[in-house]
Amino acid sequence: MKFQSTHKRGENWASDVVVLPLCVSDLGKSPLLKRLDRALKGNITKTFHQEKFKGKWGETKLIATHGALRTRYFWFVGCGPEKDFRCDYLRRAGGHVARLARQHQFQKVAWLPLQRKDWGKTIADDCQAITEGILLGSYEFSRYKKSKNPLHLSEVRFMEIPKGVRDLAQKIRLGCVVAESVTLARDLVNTPAKDMTPHQLGLEAKKALKGISVRLYSKKDLKRFKMGAYLAVAQGSTQPPTMVHMQYRPASRSQGTIVLVGKGVTFDSGGISLKPPTSMETMKDDMAGSAAVIGAMKAIAQIKPPVTVHGIVPATENMPSGSAIKPGDVVRAMNGKTIEILNTDAEGRLTLADALVFGQRFKPDVVIDVATLTGACVIALGEKCAGLMTPDKSLSDRLLQSAEKCGEKMWPLPLLEEYKEEIESPIADVKNNGGRWAGTITAGLFLKEFVNPKIPWAHIDIAGPSWTDKENDLGPRGGTGSMVATLVHFVTHYSQSLGSS
Incomplete structure (x- = not known):
């Protein structure tokens, strides 16, 4: 066009x-x-x-x-x-x-x-x-x-x-770049899990991303990294896990480093804690966080901002089998913390935990993860609004400004320390399920356990807006490409925001 x-x-x-x-x-x-x-x-x-x-x-x-x-x-x-x-x-x-x-x-x-x-x-x-x-x-x-x-x-x-x-021609071109990147994310989400396996997701990232490096890590690599939480989720599936690491570096001196992490569960059955059949019908979209990160990296490679950006996707399936993780098991994450698994359907946070630790290897100035993490977020904010959790007020303000600019709904939720006791375990450092109440916040508090408190970090829960059951002005039923535009705007304006803060 x-x-x-x-x-x-x-x-x-x-x-x-x-x-x-x-x-x-x-x-x-x-x-x-x-x-x-x-x-x-x-x-x-x-x-x-x-x-x-x-x-x-x-x-x-x-x-x-x-x-x-x-x-x-x-x-x-x-x-x-x-x-x-x-x-x-x-x-x-x-x-x-x-x-x-x-x-x-x-x-x-x-x-x-x-x-x-x-x-x-x-x-x-x-x-x-x-x-x-x-x-x-x-x-x-x-x-x-x-x-x-x-x-x-x-x-x-x-x-x-x-x-x-x-800047008229530049802005029109930017609109094309952003829309094409959202389209990529939609295609990744809408492709059935049979065809969009963890490894295929990595191959799609390699095919779509030009001008940046894309490396795929195998199960053997994950064992070498001691990613026990991520591997625990993967062990129930016959499809091997694949971690995707995308890296963009500016041609000139970098003005900062940003790490984007996207949940990449290409199909979520719930594992041994099996979901009801109707809840599984759209679970091919449980990798929408990874689609957002891959889509954003596509745009970033074309816009060429003056910052280094790492995109990390821990891709896997969550399936029930004789080898699947069981409620009551304890696993060890990459940072050495042990996790008691009470609900195998709270698997996304396990994969993100190891991916967040891995991302901090690159000494980032900011870390953002995006995930279809909790049904509780949909109950709290509905199907059109993402939940934002971060202990950093400045980072929260910047992300909310980016979301508003891009027409994406996002609302901040508190990481109340009083709820931390809900994820305390009698036999491990932490447990993966905080119970019925404040489920989105306790999930955020769980992830916080795997991030250095000195690094600005934000968690965006897109369980609601990642998928639409109804056609609307901006597209048909299916994956929406939620948060691609917001991430792109945040990254491309990051150095400017540093200068004004």
Whole structure:
């Protein structure tokens, strides 16, 4: 798909549809809207009045030009009151238009700017968000379908852009890079576990990531590293574990080191603590944390930030068998701490424990792990919001700012030390299950046991937003690519945030 920009009028290009986003205050005031209405002899105003279009968020209206102009349709998208406007509205509007384009087999889309206050300063960011939305809304996972629903949309032009807008082409390109990386993460999550084994996940990372080193560690290597917690999860499966280590280094002097760790359980049956059948139906997505990290590393390799980034994925299956770990067993993690396993379905934290210890070998300035870790997080925050846990207020603020900028929902949860007693074990240093209450927080406290307290660390639980059961503006049912964009924004702005802190 080709994205271009021009200062020319939108209705003068032979497109299938011209898109104009509108705030509530634009109705009756927008010079663009008045001009288009005159071109259609008042039909826009008449249609808005008849169908009570007010420009509220979520409202849309498609109006045919009936040959009066070179474009076939106008598509008006409500963005609500200007004071409540968020850039994510344009991202979602882009997705909505992409899905409309598939439905109507549109090939060319012209997009007019939302002329809100100071829009000349924000137009590059607006175009990035729209680009991301169009590409994400175009996404379909049809690898296993005989009949396809092809996308005909081939060109998008941002029209009536003032001359001299700074960084416009760069921002549009960045939108493409981010969306392509989210798409990679979605593909990894949506691929069935039969085909996306731990080793295959590593091979997919190698194939997708250009310009960075990717090393795959075998079961033999994990034994050499003494990763007893990670190996304990893997021992019930006939598929051997594979740890993926991705490394990006800037060409110039590095301004810091970031370690990203993603949970990579390619199928989670619960192990001996077996899940109910309906709870296993989407458990191919239990590697969504690893998909987020691999997707982020793809974008980072193209953007080339001035920081060193390590991506670590402890990939494995969690299966029941005669060789599977059992409730009551005790294992030793890479840092020497012993773990009493009370629930084999609390396996993700075991793999992350060893991966977090491994990541600290690289003397990072910050460590972030991403995981579909607890159902308790979905109960607390729902299916659209990730949970953030960190003892570092500055790191929390930066991650929340990145998530907001990228249109991803994230909410901080406290790592209350009072709950630490819930993971104390009478026979080991720690146990892997804190009981029924505050399950997301006790899982975070468990991971904290494996991170040097001097290193800023954050845990992001994406058990809710990693998967959607319903089609929405930004994609179909399935994996969402949650946190790819947030991680990319955080990493690429990391050195800037250091300078301002």
